[in-house]
Amino acid sequence: MPSDTAQKDEISEQRIAAWRALLSAHAAQVARLTVAFAEADLPPLSWYDVLRALDDAPQHAMRPRDLGCGVTISRSGMTRLLDRIEDAGLVERRACDTDRRGLLVILTEAGERTLREMSPIYEGELGAGFAGAMSDEEAKTLAGLLERIGGEAESDPAGEPAR
Amino acid sequence: MPSDTAQKDEISEQRIAAWRALLSAHAAQVARLTVAFAEADLPPLSWYDVLRALDDAPQHAMRPRDLGCGVTISRSGMTRLLDRIEDAGLVERRACDTDRRGLLVILTEAGERTLREMSPIYEGELGAGFAGAMSDEEAKTLAGLLERIGGEAESDPAGEPAR
DNA sequence: CAGGTTTAGTTGAGATATCAACAATTGCCG
DNA sequence: CGGCAATTGTTGATATCTCAACTAAACCTG
Numbered sequence: 001m002p003s004d005t006a007q008k009d010e011i012s013e014q015r016i017a018a019w020r021a022l023l024s025a026h027a028a029q030v031a032r033l034t035v036a037f038a039e040a041d042l043p044p045l046s047w048y049d050v051l052r053a054l055d056d057a058p059q060h061a062m063r064p065r066d067l068g069c070g071v072t073i074s075r076s077g078m079t080r081l082l083d084r085i086e087d088a089g090l091v092e093r094r095a096c097d098t099d100r101r102g103l104l105v106i107l108t109e110a111g112e113r114t115l116r117e118m119s120p121i122y123e124g125e126l127g128a129g130f131a132g133a134m135s136d137e138e139a140k141t142l143a144g145l146l147e148r149i150g151g152e153a154e155s156d157p158a159g160e161p162a163r
Numbered sequence: 164m165p166s167d168t169a170q171k172d173e174i175s176e177q178r179i180a181a182w183r184a185l186l187s188a189h190a191a192q193v194a195r196l197t198v199a200f201a202e203a204d205l206p207p208l209s210w211y212d213v214l215r216a217l218d219d220a221p222q223h224a225m226r227p228r229d230l231g232c233g234v235t236i237s238r239s240g241m242t243r244l245l246d247r248i249e250d251a252g253l254v255e256r257r258a259c260d261t262d263r264r265g266l267l268v269i270l271t272e273a274g275e276r277t278l279r280e281m282s283p284i285y286e287g288e289l290g291a292g293f294a295g296a297m298s299d300e301e302a303k304t305l306a307g308l309l310e311r312i313g314g315e316a317e318s319d320p321a322g323e324p325a326r
Numbered sequence: 327c328a329g330g331t332t333t334a335g336t337t338g339a340g341a342t343a344t345c346a347a348c349a350a351t352t353g354c355c356g
Numbered sequence: 357c358g359g360c361a362a363t364t365g366t367t368g369a370t371a372t373c374t375c376a377a378c379t380a381a382a383c384c385t386g
Contacts, residue, residue: 011286015294018302019192021309022293026189027234028312029182046342065364071190077343079366084342101351101364123174130185131178133311139181142308146184148296149191209372228334240373242336247372264334264381 029130036125042118046073047085051107051115054091060107063096067105090114192293199288205281209236210248214270214278217254223270226259230268253277 033045053067054060064078073081082105085091090111096102107115134142196208216230217223227241236244245268248254253274259265270278297305 011290011294012299012302014299014302014306015297016289018297018306018309019289019293021306022185022189024234025309025312026185031234063364071187071194074344075365076345076367080342099352099364101349103365126179126182127174130182130312131174134178134181134308136175136177138308139175139177141304143177143181143184145297145301145305146181146188149188149293226334237374238335239337239375243372259334262334262382264379266335 025130029126032125032129033122036121037118040117040121042121043085043088043090043114046081047090048115048118048122050081050085050105051090051111051118054105054107055112055115060112061094061104063102064105065102085111188293192289195288195292196285199284200281203280203284205284206248206251206253206277209244210253211278211281211285213244213248213268214253214274214281217268217270218275218278223275224257224267226265227268228265248274 030045033048037044037048050067054062064075064082067078082091082093086093088110090108092106092108094104094106096104131139193208196211200207200211213230217225227238227245230241245254245256249256251273253271255269255271257267257269259267294302
């Protein structure tokens, strides 16, 4: 190998440093959010993700499959997470008209209320940690860069995301 | 509030988009690594993090406290993670001379060997996913930005990271 | 150096996640 | 239409993580 900057087998130090920085930033921000919710006697971050996704969705309804956490949590994990959130009365499960094996998760009134309690804390902590450390300009750059990787459909030859 | 772009209470859409992109990118890359290790019949990502940290450390030794996972895993979580890795013979626990309540986790030969098996897969997947999507230039920008948030000591008035 | 506080690591009990197997439904293809 | 494959969500068994309580050692303070 002639130089330090081979493309296929070696990854530049810079890219590894970037990945480590991302891991660090992610961990720090998640920890911050977790602590803040706990201190306010509110449900954990995983509940927020679900409630937020539902609130953003048309009809305040979503299939468990689509509850984006798909990437972060297994299918059965989602089932039980929804069990807990439903037991707390924040969502309901309804039959799905168009596909009888699936179902719809719907945000309840209580769910909306809880979400409204959690949101300012979420955004506050985000502003104090992650978002406070960059300008709008920089945020744009960052988003543009990271969106190339994100949940996008990948074009790798062979390999499903979660077997 | 006069406008949409208040500084204290509101976070710009751009910053939220950046945060979501980061979440997405993180989840995608972690999933990729997890699958790749599993398919190669290798230990999980959490083991890699420990082995890698030890290999990078002087003397191939570290205190559990410093095994950076500190941010991602609780103290007891680390205890049991080390239990498993030690049972597999990849690390050893030794008494610590300078502080008799602590101990040193040391990478064994077998641990080094396993790490050498895992590394190419780790770097390969990193290159195929995260690192492949950016230039060195961009990586530098990204790292610079994210390092402002990362594991750095924070200067918030009152609040420990994990109560 | 005695006494209280802090820190490191472990442990038991319980919460939460995963994996594999399953039932029900849908979709494809001859 | 009939049948095989893929998809959706749940469940049981099990792994892994967290929280709170605990021991032991170090640190601080007078």
